Amino acid sequence: MKLSGFQQWLKDTMGLDASTIGPTIVERAVQRRMAACGRADLGQYWQLLRDSALEQQELIEAVVVPETWFFRDNQAFAALARNYDPLWAATRPAQRLRLLSLPCSTGEEPYTMVMALQDAGFPLERLDVEAIDISERALSKARQGRYGSNSFRGRELEFRERHFEATAEGWQLPKSIRSRVNFSQGNVLDLGFLPGESLYDAIFCRNLLIYFDAQTQLRTVEVLRRLLRPDGLLFVGPSEASLLLSLNFVSAQFPMAFAFRKAPARAVDAPAATASVRAIAAPTQPRAAAPLRKPIAPLRPTPARPAAAAAASVDESLLDQAQTLADNGRLAEALAACRKYLQAHGPSARALYLSGLIDSASGREREAEQHFRKVLYLEPCHEEALMHLALLLETRGDAAGGRVLRTRAERCRGAAAVGRRP
Template sequence: MILAKIEQLLQSAIGLDASSLGRPAVCGAVERRMTVLGVGDMEDYYGRLTTATDELNELIETVVIPETWFFRDRKPFAALEHHVREKRDRGAMPTSFRALSLPCSTGEEPYSIAIALLEAGVAAQEIRVDARDVSRTALDYARRANYGSHSFRGHQDPAIMERYFIRDETRYLVREQVRQLVHFDRANIIDDALAAARQRYDVIFCRNLLIYLDERFRHRAFGTLHRLLNDDGLLFLGHAEGGTAPPELFLTAGRSTAYAFTKTGEDEEAPHSPAPAPNRRTAPARPAAPARVARARPTQTGAGPRPSPPPQPKPAPEDELELARQLADMGRLAEAREICARYLDDRGRRAQAYFLHALIDNASGETRQAEQYLRKAIYLDPDHYEALIHLSLLLAQQGDHSGAALLRRRAEKASAQCAL
């Protein structure tokens, strides 16, 4: 099947496990690229992918939907500040503190790292944050350092906003004192060049990427992170990734809620060629938002820092969303929104979670954000009847009657298909 071959190309280029996206999402991305190119046959499009590296890059950009904001989850940044102060108290602070954000997406995370280090008392001239991503679009956006309110979710410290951002109506520009600390460049976590890099880091943020990778590529990526991290450094992973860290390489750092890890064992020799998948294309790419919850691995016992206890079983996905729905019905919108955000972090992109998030945002009067989440829900499930209807209503309210009519026709078609 041609679509399966395209999924294999994506895996070879970026290590992506296409099942973490779902076939409708991959198929939708392919169809959008075919429309842009005026190609009517998927087999012809596959031919372009195999002969034009630029088109593979474009497909990856279409598949990826960045999902990030400043000080996301907060606890990792608080743990970073604590780590720095602890090292200073022990007289173990390096003369130059280097941090890596991979993938850096649209820049909110690396700028947050720089701000956290400044807040911890590290002198600006001692800080370097390397921000790596292989999405050209994300890197271009990040370098502009100009953000809307959507990049500042939840409570933001007014003092932090005043010190490190310049407000221009509804936009926020990162101040130069922070921008000059962050260095953006392209990198792919499964490429040999990164695996063989000589640079070592005092802290690495690699959140919400590894769970999107094929298991073989994920193991390879953990080896790369192990080599890049200083012996006394910290690695921060995403909520759903802690259980995937190989115990022979990483141990929990006693900050389980921050998902921080220290390295153990010896660095493996950097591979000279990719582990799996022949004919891998060298292509800038980063799966940034789609995910599935990876299988947990047993925690290492014995000497070294004490690993965290086994996590408690998570409630079933439908129970989490039902709780969020009930809270929203009770008017407890902030709590409901938090559950949706945590669900998306833990379990990856799910159409129903985005749809519920959109309803909560709309009820809070945040119609622009609600529209974005409805579009994400439809991207993942093109036949999501309720999302199509709600988005059509939003567009009609905004005066986009032709767009609203198109969505209503799609909803009617989706409803008819379900009835078959």
């Protein structure tokens, strides 16, 4: 028995593409479980895994590393509260607001949904949040609603004083908030996952698709499409935006929130099921079924002069700072950080791409177009830049130009797939 067999089992079971987290993560997880079960070799442990549903869950738990916090990427929650405000509730007196957090990890995301809506004045008695994760251990912690300091990051922590009670064991959420969230174990790849259609007004599925291969991405997006109401919002991670754009979703136009809606029927050029796509960015930390912090642009190498390469590497933190500022809605400061980096180090695909996203979020479409075109000069197959530029052209009526860019992105994707084959 080889390690590749366990990698394939994890892919078939939970969609995890081992190449996105590195095979050593899977290897270490298998070794830990072998030691815990007293199995001396891979063959013995493989037999146990096949025979024991409990051990199957234990191996899944071993590769799932929760990494999330309250009000992470705050612009998404601000957009949720703006879209579903008290006026929405008042004009739909017979309708309840139904939200889905998938995967929900240890509960910070779904509880943040509730807090954001409560702060905006939404009547909580009209709110139902479904929170689903593959990890039973994460769910057990989530149901307790008690958190330590690691769940509170950043400088803006006023919400903690409003919503939590300080205890000897940590910060405790009150029952009024915990009761709005229903936690359950589930796997989005199960055939019977959440039966029904158009169930949710908003779905948070952030930084999950990046761990799947192209086929599993397509399958998962179709599940999300089925679950989302016609006028609902789908929130994804920054690195997954181009994937949604290529699968007949359109931007909801909330700055830096990465929220999408189903495309109108007239905007659909081809059935989604015929698309073949892959998320571009690979994770830098192990996480299989809970959100991960991701850079807004993939970290691709940019040609640099040898003398400047070391300095550019040292100052890469400036772009990380720009990313954080942008995520927190401080767009002007984020753009200034990008410009500072470009002035110091010259052309950089990552800095230019982030600048383009900030310009687009700020309504400066011409400037955004210029930045995306500069990215493509440096990296002709930068898929995210191609897809965002296509969207800009289509928005202003240049459907033909948009199609050319989408076709180009598809060709680049196909060429990359051929290059990855052994």
